[in-house]
Amino acid sequence: MRIEGKFYYKGDIVEGAIEIEDGKIKRIKKSMIGTKEIKGLILPGAIDLHVHFREPGYEEKEDFYTGTLSAAFGGVTFIMDMPNTNPPVKDISSFQDKLRRVAPKANVDFSLYFMLGNNAEILKEVNPAFKLYMGETTNVEGGEIKSVENAFISVHAELSECIRRESKNLRDHDLARPESCEVKAVKMLLGKGNYHIAHVSSIDTIDLCKAGRFTYEVTPHHLFLHRDMPLGTYGKVNPPLRAKWMAEKLWEELINGRIDIVASDHAPHTIEEKEQEFFAAPAGIPEVETYVPIFMYMVKIGKLHLSRAVEILMQRPAELVGVKKGKIEEGYDADLIAFNLNDIKKIRAKDLHYKCGWTPYEGFNALFPHTVIVGGETVVENYELVGERTGKFVRIGGE
Numbered sequence: 271m272r273i274e275g276k277f278y279y280k281g282d283i284v285e286g287a288i289e290i291e292d293g294k295i296k297r298i299k300k301s302m303i304g305t306k307e308i309k310g311l312i313l314p315g316a317i318d319l320h321v322h323f324r325e326p327g328y329e330e331k332e333d334f335y336t337g338t339l340s341a342a343f344g345g346v347t348f349i350m351d352m353p354n355t356n357p358p359v360k361d362i363s364s365f366q367d368k369l370r371r372v373a374p375k376a377n378v379d380f381s382l383y384f385m386l387g388n389n390a391e392i393l394k395e396v397n398p399a400f401k402l403y404m405g406e407t408t409n410v411e412g413g414e415i416k417s418v419e420n421a422f423i424s425v426h427a428e429l430s431e432c433i434r435r436e437s438k439n440l441r442d443h444d445l446a447r448p449e450s451c452e453v454k455a456v457k458m459l460l461g462k463g464n465y466h467i468a469h470v471s472s473i474d475t476i477d478l479c480k481a482g483r484f485t486y487e488v489t490p491h492h493l494f495l496h497r498d499m500p501l502g503t504y505g506k507v508n509p510p511l512r513a514k515w516m517a518e519k520l521w522e523e524l525i526n527g528r529i530d531i532v533a534s535d536h537a538p539h540t541i542e543e544k545e546q547e548f549f550a551a552p553a554g555i556p557e558v559e560t561y562v563p564i565f566m567y568m569v570k571i572g573k574l575h576l577s578r579a580v581e582i583l584m585q586r587p588a589e590l591v592g593v594k595k596g597k598i599e600e601g602y603d604a605d606l607i608a609f610n611l612n613d614i615k616k617i618r619a620k621d622l623h624y625k626c627g628w629t630p631y632e633g634f635n636a637l638f639p640h641t642v643i644v645g646g647e648t649v650v651e652n653y654e655l656v657g658e659r660t661g662k663f664v665r666i667g668g669e
């Protein structure tokens with residue numbers, strides 16, 4: 271397959287042609303014969319290292335088909351799915367059961383995390399991707415903090431004994447699980463291994479991550495939402511939404527290059543679950559289909575430079591987990607997304623592909639990709655699904 275158009279290449283936007291073979295970018299040249307034109311701006315597919323697609327066990331909230339379909343429509347072509355399913359993924363058999371179930375339903379490429387436990391040395395041969403929960407959602411086996419060499423360990427850093435479990439509204443939830451509990455958790459990790467800190471929600475945590483030489487991510491909701499918005503239980507998430515000024519501070523850190531990557535922490539719950547009393551409603555926000563389009567709108571209005579967006583959404587996430595993705599260069603996977611930068615749309619829950627049917631970003635301006643290609647196969651064209659289940663499992667740490 272040969273395509274031509276305007277694409278992001280080594281820091282610039284160039285006009286040229288891309289030859290794709292066996293799912294990879296084979297050649298890039300000024301021009302080629304027999305090409306198919308793709309209009310607008312072509313970027314590498316986005317990479318999301320933190321999603322909860324809820325299969326097996328919680329398919330009423332989301333499943334691997336609807337989750338990966340939503341990812342595709344949002345320009346995300348590689349996702350890493352968390353292990354807090356039912357049963358949790360904490361050994362070879364639960365991993366294989368999950369892989370067998372979800373692989374046939376994958377619309378984009380994917381990898382799967384294990385819970386970090388005492389069997390990490392064995393599990394890392396299968397896939398060196400682990401999740402360490404220091405919060406209460408899925409406790410790691412008790413006892414000392416674990417680590418494992420040559421692996422990617424994403425940490426939910428909220429110290430269990432520091433947080434108050436019940437809250438009655440968004441402001442109270444922020445006070446019940448204060449930033450200091452995140453800071454204390456990261457402090458406990460210092461010197462204990464090389465970790466990736468998930469959903470950093472305070473600038474106080476950033477200095478510690480730097481000191482500990484930990485990589486870290488920020489979620490879209492800690493950048494675009496805050497605790498004083500009238501979201502009610504739909505804004506309930508762990509770690510909590512913080513004050514508006516903190517969200518603005520995190521945005522500044524992102525702009526000045528002090529945030530490694532953005533990851534969605536797509537954590538859907540049903541409307542029925544969210545319509546409960548605040549203290550009873552589950553924490554989590556669906557994000558995977560809306561965050562890249564919102565970031566592309568920020569690029570469009572000049573609030574974020576394109577090169578920075580490509581770094582935090584595509585390039586750096588791929589580098590952190592060692593996969594040949596996130597760049598339009600020879601030898602890389604042919605995962606491409608294309609935008610018409612004039613085609614601004616308002617986010618509407620009814621237009622999204624989530625099973626949960628809601629979004630906290632109703633009405634936000636966004637730029638959705640009109641074309642999405644995964645491994646050289648066109649999945650979305652002219653904003654319509656044209657190819658299904660083209661995704662494959664990718665073991666991380668190869669590069």
Ligand SMILES: NC(=O)N[C@@H](CC(=O)O)C(=O)O
Nearest residue numbers: 322407507508535537553554
């Ligand atoms: N982030 C959340 O608020 N919820 C996540 C679990 C987690 O990451 O804590 C979920 O799986 O629902």
Ligand SMILES: [Zn+2]
Nearest residue numbers: 426468469508
């Ligand atoms: Zn978490």
Ligand SMILES: [Zn+2]
Nearest residue numbers: 320352535537
């Ligand atoms: Zn999470």
